[in-house]
Amino acid sequence: MFRKILIANRGEVALRIIRACEELGIKSVAIYSEADAKSLYVKKADEAYLIPGDPIRAYLDYVRIVDLAKSVGADAIHPGYGFLAENADFARYCISKGITFIGPSPEHIELFGDKVKAKRKMAELGIPTIPGSPEPLKNYEDALHYAREIGFPVILKSAYGGGGRGMRVVRSEEELPRLFESGYREAETFFGKGDLFVEKYLDNPKHIEVQIIGDKYGNVVHLGERDCSVQRKHQKIIEITPCPVLPNSIRNKMLGLSVRAMMQVGYESAGTLEFLVDLKTGQFYFIEMNTRLQVEHTITEMVTGIDIVETMIRVAMGEPLPFTQNEITFRGYAMEFRINAEDPRRNFAPAPGKITAYYSPGGPGVRMDAGVYKDYVIPPYYDSMIAKLSVWALTWERLLARGKRAIDEFIVRGVPTNIPLHRQIIRDPDFRSGYFGIRFLEEKLPTYN
Numbered sequence: 001m002f003r004k005i006l007i008a009n010r011g012e013v014a015l016r017i018i019r020a021c022e023e024l025g026i027k028s029v030a031i032y033s034e035a036d037a038k039s040l041y042v043k044k045a046d047e048a049y050l051i052p053g054d055p056i057r058a059y060l061d062y063v064r065i066v067d068l069a070k071s072v073g074a075d076a077i078h079p080g081y082g083f084l085a086e087n088a089d090f091a092r093y094c095i096s097k098g099i100t101f102i103g104p105s106p107e108h109i110e111l112f113g114d115k116v117k118a119k120r121k122m123a124e125l126g127i128p129t130i131p132g133s134p135e136p137l138k139n140y141e142d143a144l145h146y147a148r149e150i151g152f153p154v155i156l157k158s159a160y161g162g163g164g165r166g167m168r169v170v171r172s173e174e175e176l177p178r179l180f181e182s183g184y185r186e187a188e189t190f191f192g193k194g195d196l197f198v199e200k201y202l203d204n205p206k207h208i209e210v211q212i213i214g215d216k217y218g219n220v221v222h223l224g225e226r227d228c229s230v231q232r233k234h235q236k237i238i239e240i241t242p243c244p245v246l247p248n249s250i251r252n253k254m255l256g257l258s259v260r261a262m263m264q265v266g267y268e269s270a271g272t273l274e275f276l277v278d279l280k281t282g283q284f285y286f287i288e289m290n291t292r293l294q295v296e297h298t299i300t301e302m303v304t305g306i307d308i309v310e311t312m313i314r315v316a317m318g319e320p321l322p323f324t325q326n327e328i329t330f331r332g333y334a335m336e337f338r339i340n341a342e343d344p345r346r347n348f349a350p351a352p353g354k355i356t357a358y359y360s361p362g363g364p365g366v367r368m369d370a371g372v373y374k375d376y377v378i379p380p381y382y383d384s385m386i387a388k389l390s391v392w393a394l395t396w397e398r399l400l401a402r403g404k405r406a407i408d409e410f411i412v413r414g415v416p417t418n419i420p421l422h423r424q425i426i427r428d429p430d431f432r433s434g435y436f437g438i439r440f441l442e443e444k445l446p447t448y449n
């Protein structure tokens with residue numbers, strides 16, 4: 001068993017990993033920037049070390065982080081999500097210094113971090129992918145060539161990106177020059193590399209993703225799927241498992257193909273294969289793979305009873321998966337609400353500041369993952385997500401009732417949040433029907449008050 005794990009992250013996910021360590025009898029080491037000195041996870045960790053200087057660099061300076069891990073006697077590092085989680089050089093550096101990286105191999109991080117290569121690999125493994133350019137686009141002429149070949153509408157996407165950055169939906173040839181230019185610039189700002197690729201834009205599909213986990217011995221299982229179609233600006237707002245309207249025939253095919261592909265590549269640790277699904281035709285298409293713990297892993301934990309963070313730690317230590325596919329059971333439905341500190345009157349701009357009142361929901365089937373408390377001051381440097389409310393119930397109907405009850409109980413004052421938006425979504429008949437696609441929220445927003 002590891003004796004000590006350093007967590008190269010902050011906020012609610014740092015706390016999530018500390019909780020797993022505590023239950024496993026492993027000492028936890030937190031790192032924090034000056035801006036995070038008063039964060040909950042810093043208080044909860046067994047040890048915490050300040051990384052002075054730039055508040056963002058504190059969580060990205062991996063040489064410094066790995067050196068710290070060595071000097072405090074940590075055996076392993078858990079990267080959480082975001083920051084260094086999908087940085088293959090970081091994983092490699094950990095290994096070179098004798099620190100276990102809790103995640104997949106650097107080769108897999110690298111392969112799936114390149115979206116164009118990842119699509120090609122998945123196609124080779126028999127998974128359907130969306131028609132698109134076979135390489136990142138060299139220039140505008142290249143973009144035009146492939147866009148014409150595929151046919152408008154198309155979507156430009158950052159080859160190495162995430163969080164919807166650099167993404168542009170292009171409806172006609174006239175729009176292409178401007179959107180190519182602005183997408184490239186945004187990708188360059190966020191990822192250091194502006195490379196874009198282009199693919200067919202699907203009309204309001206569902207975003208459905210498959211959670212998988214594997215060990216060092218070639219065992220891979222799936223933990224079901226999640227419907228992440230409720231999005232704003234290509235960012236998830238609510239996730240649900242299982243998808244209440246997905247026909248079993250499609251589900252089983254997606255889950256089966258995902259597990260088989262991951263077995264073929266020998267994938268270790270937790271990972272998520274993201275698909276777009278056209279419910280009208282029953283077609284599904286792989287879009288990307290995330291080689292890390294995901295924000296929405298909580299709902300999968302609720303329906304399976306499996307602790308995904310614990311399982312990541314165990315397989316990193318060299319233990320075989322503690323369950324076979326047949327031993328995994330799925331019970332009921334779960335839904336996660338991402339609570340963001342953002343101002344709906346200012347186009348959902350991040351709204352840092354002091355929380356003056358905080359009452360989180362409770363009662364049956366409610367799980368809270370939050371990094372904040374009353375009088376906490378949300379720093380302006382990071383992601384605006386301050387809490388995750390996850391809810392479980394035996395049936396979809398009951399989940400809707402419980403989700404509504406729980407989100408109505410949630411009170412945060414001092415900063416604006418998207419809680420009022422969640423209250424509208426959970427009451428929306430189109431949401432409740434389950435038959436909504438990725439455009440659902442953008443179309444509804446103007447009709448909400």
Ligand code: ADP
Binds near residue numbers: 130167202
């Ligand atoms: P990121 O890594 O930036 O999050 P993804 O490839 O995961 O990018 O896509 C994020 C979201 O963008 C998807 O959930 C979907 O809403 C939208 N999207 C991506 N590709 C397409 C496509 N080909 N057609 C329609 N929507 C898409």
